[in-house]
Amino acid sequence: MSSKPRDPGPALPCAPHDSGALRALxxxxxxxxxxxxxxxxxLDGTLRAWVRGGLVSGAVLSLAAMTDELRRTGTSYQPQVDALARGGCTPERVGxxxxxxxxxxxxxxxxxxHARAGGLDGWVRTDGADGSASEALGLAADVDRRNLLVDVAATRSGLDVLRVCAREGVGTSATLVCSEERFAEVLDAHLSGLEDAVRDGRDPARSVCVPCVAVGEVDAAVDDALARVAGARPVPGFAGLTLARAVHGHLDRRLGGERWRALRSAGALPHRLAWHTATPAQVREIVGWRTAHVVSPETAVGTALGPVPLGDSLASRAPDVRRDLNALRRHGVHLGCLAETLTRHARQAHDRERAAFLEAVRDRMPRR
Incomplete structure (x- = not known):
């Protein structure tokens, strides 16, 4: 065990106490x-201060952030790691x-x-399930909080997990949504699980699903593809906004149908869309009702200190979506095909993060 002084780590930026941009959003x-x-x-109260100050209303726990913390000198995880190790826990159990x-x-x-929002905000997303339904259900049972969302990758196998979780009353966040086609499949899987829950006599309000659309990743990938096309002039943020409008419009159409109305009358809560964004500019440009931006601390503060957004940019934009998708296709970019590559790379990165997390845990455990 190291006896070096505790490394405090990089401090989060200060949260603004008042912001016209946040009020407008x-x-x-x-x-x-x-x-x-x-x-x-x-431990240091940063999250609580940001929540009480109104800067953020949700949180995302990630294995990568936990790994960074475990590798710091004097990590805040050390007392719990030591106690679990003394109890004979394996590194996997400690993690x-x-x-x-x-x-x-x-x-x-x-x-x-979460209480003030009637179950429509105040969520905590957690990474850590291994991709199986049993792990997702076990994680939710162990945490046992109504405002927990278990991350489930929106892969082919992940769609089955989403349906099982919805049936069993577990809230989920469908991650790696990179196309309207995959979003439609996520929505179908969740609605099917809700219908199963209602038939089984369960409360569908416990089975929230928040799809997280990777607009930042799609933006970067499309800009990179267009940079290699002669005559193309990439517009930063163009592809992400187009994807957000396509997904938002699809959700509006589906929630206007009989299938959703029957579930809503049974008590199901309306969906909230989340965008995984990279810059304050994307936050200001992608604005729509019942949505959330998953942002870094720097992006959150930059948004709060930046210009006021101009208003809703998502509703009733079907003609814009068709025009913009056609423009991308003319340059050889199809978001549905691009999504498969992005999803595969993201899953590989996630597997590396899980391995790095377990390695960091092992390094913190006492040598036998």
């Missing part, structure tokens, strides 16, 4: 959720317990927001 039904939260942000402890803590911090 809130009036349009837009929330900010803080990405890459770890034990340090819970699960660290994640579950952080999730319960973050859910307590966000619980008042």
């Amino acid at each position: 809130s009036a349009e039904g837009v929330a900010l959720w803080l990405d890459r939260v770890s034990r340090r942000h819970l 699960r317990e660290l994640l579950r402890s952080d999730a319960r803590w973050a859910c307590r911090v966000l619980a008042p927001v």
